[in-house]
Amino acid sequence: MKGKSGSVRVNSLTPSGLSAMETHEKRLDQSSVLRVKRDTPPLIYSPYGESLSLQESFNAHNEGAKRNKAAGKIALHAFVQFPTEVPLTPENEQRMLDEAVAFINASHGGRAVFRARLDRDEAGRHGVDVFYAPKYEKVTRRGKVVEDWISLSKFGKEMALARFGERQKKAKGPNSGLFEPVVDADGQPVMERCDSPYFQGQALQDLWTAHLREKMGLEWVERGKKKVGRDPDRLEPEEYKLAEDQKKLQLSLERVDMEREFLAAFKSGEFTLKPAKKPESLNGAFREKPALSPERKERLRLCSKAVCPEVRMTLNEILADKLAQEEKLAELTQREERLKAQEAIIEAAKAEAKAEVMSGLKDDYSTLQRAWATNEATYSVDTEGYWRWWYEAERGTPRHARVNACFESVGGLVGWMAKRFEEVMNEVVRYLTPAAQTEFKNEWIDALDRGDAPEWWAPGDGPSGVTGGSGSMSGLVFRK
Structure with missing residues (x-):
């Protein structure tokens, strides 16, 4: 009959049990995490508000109602199993949720369910968790009607009694050790009500099978096999502990x-x-x-x-350290880039300044070179024995100031070149024949007259013995 039958299992919940159910619903306990097979949200029935949790739904359902304050159980949890041959479609999933709620409400006074859930992320998807606390109008012995009274056992007992009625009580015989019918002193059978949890479960299974067939139209549904005995399916304490330990280990x-x-x-x-x-x-x-x-x-x-939480925290700590290092590295990189940019600006400024200086020096050199070549400025040894530039132009004029500036910047370089020129020329003239010396002297004097050659007036001002500027000339004097 696998796949063709349904079932209903009911458990009573304490406050801590209800809290554990909420933890399970939120997938915060270890067993629920391991049972998850797919990332699909559940279908929820929440009549007091879609945003409410399981505990909040119970509080809303319980508001204004009275109950036995001595009772330790506060709610019921039914796992309503549908036949697994029902095709899994979105429409069928929603219908299973609705029918499970309708069945529990119908069998428990009509105002019982405060939350239901069909999980769709587990391997099995034909079961609905229904949470309920049946309400009814209680009439006191004096006829007073209490509008909302919650009882977890009233409807289950009535359901079993209506279905099975009474039967003769049985008890274990002191001699035989077997269960035998019990009679009173007159030999009449002692009757007992068939409303124990065993009979409540049997009645609920019968009603659920009828609901599947008649309300849902699943005529092919078969009722599950009844248990042979009334004892719950249980193991001895040692066996149960071993089984639980094996489950935990697994x-x-x-x-x-x-x-x-x-x-x-x-x-x-x-x-x-x-x-x-x-x-x-x-x-x-x-x-x-x-x-x-x-x-x-x-x-x-x-x-x-x-x-596990410890590994989660460790991973997040490693991630935080990594991000901090990356931020520090990024900050250092940005700082290095800023320094490089500043250095580039400084180097560019230096290069620009150097170019300007070199350009100025080049211009000063060209200016003084032309002034020397055209006898506008000359140099000689002063009375103290120092090489000095001389300029005969009128002082205070822009031209005088310009040439003086050239004296300060590149005068030493041009003077040195002029000195070397003089020395070279003296060496050249020294080796000329007398006729060549005379020809050189005449050509130089002509160049002086034209203004095409520097003018020397004393030793150190040019080739030894060459003077001119107005056509005058003197004999060449050779250095020995």
């Missing part, structure tokens, strides 16, 4: 495997981490090239939920 191993897969994907670059709002949260971004498949992305999202 969950831990699965979590470790998923955590390792997550870290391996992070190391290989399948995704990167971004700063998270909380240190225990993970905020990732998948790489774009090569892009990951949707299935791989979904798998990594599930694996991220299995990462």
